[in-house]
Amino acid sequence: MNFETVIGLEIHAELYTKSKIFCGCSTKFASKPNENTCPVCIGLPGTLPVLNEEVVRLAVKAGTALNCRINNVNKLDRKNYFYPDLPKAYQISQYDLPMCSGGHVEFECEERHVRVRINRIHIEEDAGKLIHLEEEPFSLIDYNRTGIPLIEIVSEPDIRSPLEAVTYLRILKSILEYGEISDCRMEQGSLRCDANISVRPVGQKEYGTKVELKNINSFRELQKALEKEEKRQIELYRFGEGHKIVQETRRWDSGKGRTVPMRSKGEAHDYRYFPEPDLMPVIIKESTVDEIRGSLPEMPYEKAARFVEEYRLGEGEAEILVGDKKLSEFFESTIREGASPKAAANWVLGELLRIMNEADLSSADITMKPAYLHRLISLVESGTISNTAAKEVFKEMFESGGTPEDIVEKKGLSQISSKKDLEILVKKVLEDNPKSVEDYRNGKTQAAGYLVGQVMKASQGKANPQMVRDLLMREL
Amino acid sequence: MKISREDVAYIAKLAKLRFSDEELDRLTREFETILTHFHSIDRMDLENVDLDKVPVDQQSVVRSDEKTVFEDKKKLFNNAKSMRETYIQVPKIIE
Ligand SMILES: [Zn+2]
Numbered sequence: 001m002n003f004e005t006v007i008g009l010e011i012h013a014e015l016y017t018k019s020k021i022f023c024g025c026s027t028k029f030a031s032k033p034n035e036n037t038c039p040v041c042i043g044l045p046g047t048l049p050v051l052n053e054e055v056v057r058l059a060v061k062a063g064t065a066l067n068c069r070i071n072n073v074n075k076l077d078r079k080n081y082f083y084p085d086l087p088k089a090y091q092i093s094q095y096d097l098p099m100c101s102g103g104h105v106e107f108e109c110e111e112r113h114v115r116v117r118i119n120r121i122h123i124e125e126d127a128g129k130l131i132h133l134e135e136e137p138f139s140l141i142d143y144n145r146t147g148i149p150l151i152e153i154v155s156e157p158d159i160r161s162p163l164e165a166v167t168y169l170r171i172l173k174s175i176l177e178y179g180e181i182s183d184c185r186m187e188q189g190s191l192r193c194d195a196n197i198s199v200r201p202v203g204q205k206e207y208g209t210k211v212e213l214k215n216i217n218s219f220r221e222l223q224k225a226l227e228k229e230e231k232r233q234i235e236l237y238r239f240g241e242g243h244k245i246v247q248e249t250r251r252w253d254s255g256k257g258r259t260v261p262m263r264s265k266g267e268a269h270d271y272r273y274f275p276e277p278d279l280m281p282v283i284i285k286e287s288t289v290d291e292i293r294g295s296l297p298e299m300p301y302e303k304a305a306r307f308v309e310e311y312r313l314g315e316g317e318a319e320i321l322v323g324d325k326k327l328s329e330f331f332e333s334t335i336r337e338g339a340s341p342k343a344a345a346n347w348v349l350g351e352l353l354r355i356m357n358e359a360d361l362s363s364a365d366i367t368m369k370p371a372y373l374h375r376l377i378s379l380v381e382s383g384t385i386s387n388t389a390a391k392e393v394f395k396e397m398f399e400s401g402g403t404p405e406d407i408v409e410k411k412g413l414s415q416i417s418s419k420k421d422l423e424i425l426v427k428k429v430l431e432d433n434p435k436s437v438e439d440y441r442n443g444k445t446q447a448a449g450y451l452v453g454q455v456m457k458a459s460q461g462k463a464n465p466q467m468v469r470d471l472l473m474r475e476l
Numbered sequence: 477m478k479i480s481r482e483d484v485a486y487i488a489k490l491a492k493l494r495f496s497d498e499e500l501d502r503l504t505r506e507f508e509t510i511l512t513h514f515h516s517i518d519r520m521d522l523e524n525v526d527l528d529k530v531p532v533d534q535q536s537v538v539r540s541d542e543k544t545v546f547e548d549k550k551k552l553f554n555n556a557k558s559m560r561e562t563y564i565q566v567p568k569i570i571e
Contacts, residue, residue: 024544033562038546054541140563280536
């Protein structure tokens, strides 16, 4: 029997604001523990939340970028639970009136046209961070993250494979980055992902029992966790043990490479949602929605189409560049400095990506100036340095941020293209090798190759081989 | 709106509160009164409310996205039983 996998994702993205959602505390990452706290975000009695208007603006921006309807009348609700990461013992979130609903994202994946519907996007506050000490019976609490504004983007179960899930997440991430809605640094937790996954026999209408996977921190982990869980469920069905799949939350343990149950059923939380009485309804007028929609910057799919049209790139090339906003900006800046699109694309998609992958760096780590890459390209085009030397210069530029001219000079990489210098070398080689000269003149043309080699050797490899050949022929 | 004593006892358990029998009886009656009031608000017909005419004082007050710093951190964590450097230290709790 063949099985079909059904996946839905819940994505939390930290909004790109300077201050928290209900107080003025900073949202800066990696501050000293509890540095960014105040009576409001640690939930002292008597304090009142005041909504950050930028949070509403960014959530509406996300909704319009993802083709959602924007709700005009919004309210916030309390989600109640007891855990030390939540000082008020409730999280201010949205329950039955999310700010945005009914959107979609479309893409191609392995020949399938995928349309993932977005059920809802709502705003909420983040919780604090707990560190459980290994050797001691204590946990440590840092409330810096408490009250950081988030949007939760909930998809419908329209995804059919782990690879589609990863592709969807990548596209969503690039849309949020392009819209300057979130910085989406997964390694810093500003983009987090939970996945619901079930399998069913091909052709069956009803969904199988779904399992929720938590604690997924990268694209690679998302794919691995889903593949592992997909395999676990299919095997249970195949061995007639489908009843062992229960609706539960499982934590992805990346170290062990498997999912483990988190909460047992029956302990399901009852959050007793109710409207937040400390906040009045948030009314978003249609004119505000239109204004925000009109101010949306160029989206990744629009940019990819433009790159193909304007720079004559292949669709695959355009997609790789556009999939990484900073990389695409570096590429375009290099062209704006004067480089040809073809040369810029070759360097960025070739050497730059190769070096970044090798060193496990992201485009945020690029310190090289686009102007320097343009100048390096010019040095190759004018014949000042060879292609091989240029790669060496590029690597050095990437690492040190120096100018190409300085590096060429320092490493002595420039080709000897000055005719006068070359003529001296050629004459000397001819004088030192009378036998080869005679051989050549007697018709042994391969002697020329030997002579070219001798000149190159005398120049320590810095001579321009074509010029050497031309000069030799003339002298002979 | 019918609220039972069991409903109140269940909510008390969720809120980690304990009540005597007399208190439970009283709270059941009070819950009932409060919810009946909200129920009548729920029945109001708001179909034709014009959003542009909702008075400003009935809309959420918002603030602009500006940073402020609360300086008196010592006072802020006065109630914490135990601190380790700037972390709050609590008995280990793993869900
Ligand atoms: Zn605060």
